[in-house]
Amino acid sequence: MSEFIKEILENDFDRETSQGAVLVDFFADWCGPCRQLTPILEEVAKEVKEVNFFKINIDAAQEVAARLEITSIPTLVLFYKGKEVDRVVGLIEADDLKTFLAKAK
Template sequence: MAVLHLTKENFESEVLKSDKKVLVDFWATWCGPCQMVGPIIEELGEELEDIKICKVDVDKEPEISIKYNIMSIPTLIVFENGEIANKTIGACTKDEILELLK
């Protein structure tokens, strides 16, 4: 499944009401560490079928960033049953992201 780009219009339906675990990558185009994590997120989007992989561009969707108190990017948040199950801030390796999803 491809990576889904979230907006304030689809965030609730795609993340909070999802029947799957959801990984949300909060990122920006100008963020160097985000650019390092981006290809890993895309790869996971292709590989993982039981987890929904999503991205939020913090510059285009400030309301979502404010709601989840995003102060540094990249921030990865795992949602399960509409609740935050896990979170990490900063660039991560693929193995660290997979561990976050357990």
């Protein structure tokens, strides 16, 4: 991934989302819109230091995807201290993503 976004595995999901503000990008390698979203996430992750950014591949993390009822990708789920705050499905522009991340309080 990058220094700003870390890819996590299914068995790390609960631990990684339990502390502070976390944005998780649910994606798949075969998903075109997911690939389009990556540079937007990179740009925002460089600026927004108070949120941890993670990606999780739904093909490798089917249990987590099912538990969170991820039915379309890309899906961005915002967590604060392990609890889901909000989610957005589909592509999102950088400015809208920054506004969305402000909900993590």
